[in-house]
Structure formats: structure tokens, C-alpha cells
Amino acid sequence: MATGRTHRPATRSRGIPEATVARLPLYLRALTALSERSVPTVSSEELAAAAGVNSAKLRKDFSYLGSYGTRGVGYDVEYLVYQISRELGLTQDWPVVIVGIGNLGAALANYGGFASRGFRVAALIDADPAMAGKPVAGIPVQHTDDLEKIIDDNGVSIGVIATPAGAAQQVCDRLVAAGVTSILNFAPTVLSVPDGVDVRKVDLSIELQILAFHEQRKAGEEATGESEAVVRAPKDSGKGPDGDVPAVMPA
Amino acid sequence: MATGRTHRPATRSRGIPEATVARLPLYLRALTALSERSVPTVSSEELAAAAGVNSAKLRKDFSYLGSYGTRGVGYDVEYLVYQISRELGLTQDWPVVIVGIGNLGAALANYGGFASRGFRVAALIDADPAMAGKPVAGIPVQHTDDLEKIIDDNGVSIGVIATPAGAAQQVCDRLVAAGVTSILNFAPTVLSVPDGVDVRKVDLSIELQILAFHEQRKAGEEATGESEAVVRAPKDSGKGPDGDVPAVMPA
């Protein structure tokens, strides 16, 4: 994205294709589950099934990292967990700030998966003075005025934007100016950033629209097609206002 | 997904490439903004800039929809909004259910962008009996026991899963059995679904890991490279527990 993904054209980072990088976290998750069940080794076929991909693709992906498998046996789970973690840079701790503590921002702050993989919520930042000092997920919210100082003091290089769309670009500019070089954007806006800064976006609205497209297509085929399956018939409604509200977007 | 995206191999739906479909919502958003500012026409160059894509790509994307532009002038904003909306199936109303009303589920329910583009939250569903009847975002939460009836009564074909990972597959199975054919999955799990069902996933953890990879790469290049810019130095911390908690994932 991804789907999502902001233009990183032909920049195959250190020879590892972008598509492969995007799948490594998937493998890592499956491997971690196996590790917790104390499974010692796993074949490409099994692991591929668990990760929901083709086994040939998985093997090719791993081949970019090196030859970590044993022919006739499979992959050592623990070893592979370590190798992938290292490749993804998860052996170190990444402090993260979340800007915009509304419904979504608070949900993100409460998300347990943060700490699990080397990410740590270093600070929560919001523009509303009334929020300042109020603890969310055990972390006191700080005011936007101190953004630069917070970034600097904590050595933050990854920022999460969960503000309304109108504020996103401005927040983004300040984050970048303060030294942030990776941004995860939940606001429904296209952010423009200088070279060297990575942006990934997560947009609920876009995801739903893509699903709607396919849904419509299915309905259309069904109508013209053979089997007269049950056609879903949604009622129509007045169009709602176009919210400038924080959102959730996909890579 | 991308990035998400679940394997839809060579199924170019009605001739429109999947990559193009994924960008249509982006164009639509930019066009809507122009429409609100009463801009009558826009060139491919301007619109591409607003959507953050290449102008040639945009023109090719539009060429799949038909010839809606005027050479020497550009595109009629209102007309294009309508055409894209129609293509995406947004001229009709799509009732959506959200299953799993935790932090994230509640945030999604409160998200204003839902109503804006033809989506309507038809019901909120949670497994916790204590939640039943309690209103979230003005909509009373219903119990999982009634899931099938809710789907059927409202003619729902799109479901959003915001449950913990452990419950996701089970919820998914029930949704599909009840007639849902499109699923937006926020749980950090690979869902397996029968053919004909579309799944898109949004995973915060995966997005962060991808950013961490690039971040690490930048740091590495910096070290071996020329300019001795300020190297961010995050402190290390004890590894947190691997939460089974709801998440946020990108296509």
C-alpha cells in the first residue's frame, strides 16, 4: 500500500525488494506463534500456509536474507525469528510519538501490539489544551507546543499522525523539521514530505471504497450471470456530511 | 495489501486494473475537495499533484473509465466525481457492521468518514454481554449471538472485524456464513475465506515494522556514508508481552 505505500520507486533497499519487506512482518508473526508453541522447525510449505502466501514466494523472500534453511528439513524457527527481527530492525527499541489523541489516537495508544515488537510509545501529543496532562493509556498527554522538544529529548524518528485531515500536513511538517524521518499517517490526506522521509498511510475510507467496488462488481456479475443467489438489497439514505475527522488508512 | 491486499491474482475486474481501483478513492477525495471550492475544471497535472501521483498514471487510470476529459482544458470536476463514485459503487448505500467494540471498534464507530461516502454503520456487535445495549457513537451495541440475524435483517455485505486476534477467524466464518462477502480486518491474523469473499487487512504493527526497516537502513547508510548528520539514539527497553489485542492493519 500499501496498498498504500508512498512512492519509493526503484529503490530496492540493500537488494531486498519492497514487496518482500512488506511480507516479513507476516512471516515474523507466524513464526512467533510457532515459537510460543515450542515448534522447533517448520517447512516453507507449512509456514507459507500460516502466513497466507505461496510457498515458492516465501522461499524466494527468504533467499534475499540468505540461506537460513536446511534442505530436507526446513527452517529453524528461533533462528529465523532472530534473523527477520534483525533485518527489520526490531532488535532495537523504537520510540514513537502519537499526535492527535482523539478516538483513534487513544485507541492506538491503548494498542498492546506496540510494545510487543520493539516499539514504545514515547509520548502522546494533542493540540487541545484541555487534554494536556490527562493520562491516556497511562501516559500523560502533552501539548503540541512542546512537540519539537519531545521529539528531540526522546530521539524519536517515527511519528504517528492521528489528527483531523486539516491539521495533518502542518503536524507532519513540524515532525519532519524536528527530525522525524518515518511517518504513519491515519489522516485522510496526502502528505508531502522531503526526500528521505518515508510515509505510509492507513485509510479506512479508502479500504471500504475498494471493497465496495468489488462488492458492486459481484452484484453485477450475479445479475447477468447464471445462478440466482440471494442479492443483497441495501436501502438508500441521505448523504452524510464529509467529515474532516481522523481516519484509518492502508499502506 | 498491501498492502495488504489478499490474493486477487490476475482478476482484472471488468478491465479495470486493481492498482487503478486502489487509486480511485484518492482521486475522488481530491476531486471532492475541488468541488467544495467550486473549481469547475482541473488538469491531469493539477489533480495528480493533489492526489500525490504521476500525471501520466492518472491519465491512464482515467482512460480505463472512458474518455471523460477535454483536450486543451482538462476534466470537469463534478462530472468526474460522479463517474468515479458510480464506478466505485458509492451511488448506493452500503450498510456495514463492526464486530468487536473495544478501543479500536469504538473509534471506528465514531469515525465520521463512514457516512460521508455511502457507508452506514448498520450495527455494532460485541461478545461481551456487559456491552449489550450500551450505546457507542449513538448506536446500541448488540450481542454476538444475534450476528446472523443482524446481517440478514440489514442486508449487510460488508463487515469490519476489530476483535482480538483469537476471535477473528471465528467471527469471520460466521460473517461469511451469514452472507457477508467483503471483510475489512483489523485483527492481526491471516483470515482464510472461501472464494468470492474479499478480505482487506489493516495492521498497525506491520506498518510500523516496515517503517522500522527503512529507518534502520537510513541509519546504516548514514553511518557508512559521508555526512555525519545527527544519529538518533533510542534507548533500549525490556521486551513487552505480545498482545493478542485488536490492531490496525493496511492493505
Added chain:
DNA sequence: CCATCTTTGTGCACGCGTTCACAAAGACAT
């Protein structure tokens, strides 16, 4: 030590997506 069997690692071909570059189309001025 040899044979067999499993599973990895990868060369190759194919298809999708992106980008360039330009001809065709139309607006607009004279």
C-alpha cells in the same frame, strides 16, 4: 557407504504496473 526421499534455493518465463513520449483533439485568438 550408498540409496532414497524430502525440502530448499533459484533460473526462467510471464504478466501487471509504471513511465515516457508523442500524436490526436479541441479550445481560443486572430
Added chain:
DNA sequence: ATGTCTTTGTGAACGCGTGCACAAAGATGG
């Protein structure tokens, strides 16, 4: 009406990603 100028629509080339299919590698048993 004719010429100029802008902008679209698209043919063609290229590169990335995917999947097949198989040879190489190693484990395992006799």
C-alpha cells in the same frame, strides 16, 4: 477559417513481482 497552443489519451518499452519447475543439498535408513 486558419493557425497556434494546451492538454488529453495511448502505444510502446521497461522493470518489478510472481509462480513454475527442477536441480542441488542434505537428512535418514539400511
